[in-house]
Amino acid sequence: GNSVTQMEGPVTLSEEAFLTINCTYTATGYPSLFWYVQYPGEGLQLLLKATKADDKGSNKGFEATYRKETTSFHLEKGSVQVSDSAVYFCALSLGSARQLTFGSGTQLTVLP
C-alpha cells in the first residue's frame, strides 16, 4: 500500500538556522507529493507540492524536490523564523479519489 515516512520530531532550531525535514514515501504508481503546515489552533494549510519527478515545489522560502530515484521529498528552508514554528506534514496523493496519505507530522519550534 501507500505510505509516508517522516522524520520524527520535535525539532528545535534557533532563528536563521537551516532546516531539513526528511520525508520518504512508498507508493504503487506515480503520486503527487505535498507538504502541509499546521499552525497552533488552526487547520492544515498546503505549503507546497510537486506532481512529477524532479519537480521542485517552493513557497515562503521553503523548498522540496520530488526525487523518484530515492522516493523522497525532503523539506528545506535556508533560514527559519520564529513564525515558522508549527507542525509539518508530508503527504502523497494517489488513487481515483486522490485522497491524501499523511506522514506522522514533525513539530518544529524556532527559538529567537
Place this chain on the structure above:
Amino acid sequence: GAVVSQHPSRVICKSGTSVKIECRSLDFQATTMFWYRQFPKQSLMLMATSNEGSKATYEQGVEKDKFLINHASLTLSTLTVTSAHPEDSSFYICSARLGGGLAEAFFGQGTRLTVV
C-alpha cells in the same frame, strides 16, 4: 485560499451518547469531502471519502455504523459518532475539495472529541 469551517472545535460527551461534527465549505462547492482521525503524535488517518448525494466510502477497519457520514449538500458534510466510547476520543479533521484530479483539498480546523 478557500475556507473550510469545522464545528465544534472541542466537545466533551458522556459514554453512550452521540456527537455530530459539521464540516462546511464557506466559499466554494465541495464535490468531495474527506474525514480524518488523528491520534496524539500520529499521522492523520483517512476514515472515509464522501461525495455529495451518495454514500460515503469507508476505509478498511472503520465502522460505518459507528461513524455516520452525511454529505447532503455541496457545502456541508457531517460526521456523527454514535454511542461514543472513551476509545473514540481523538482529533477529527475534515477536508473539502472542489472538483477532481489534482484539485487542492482545504482543511477544517479540526474537532477535539473527549468521551468521558
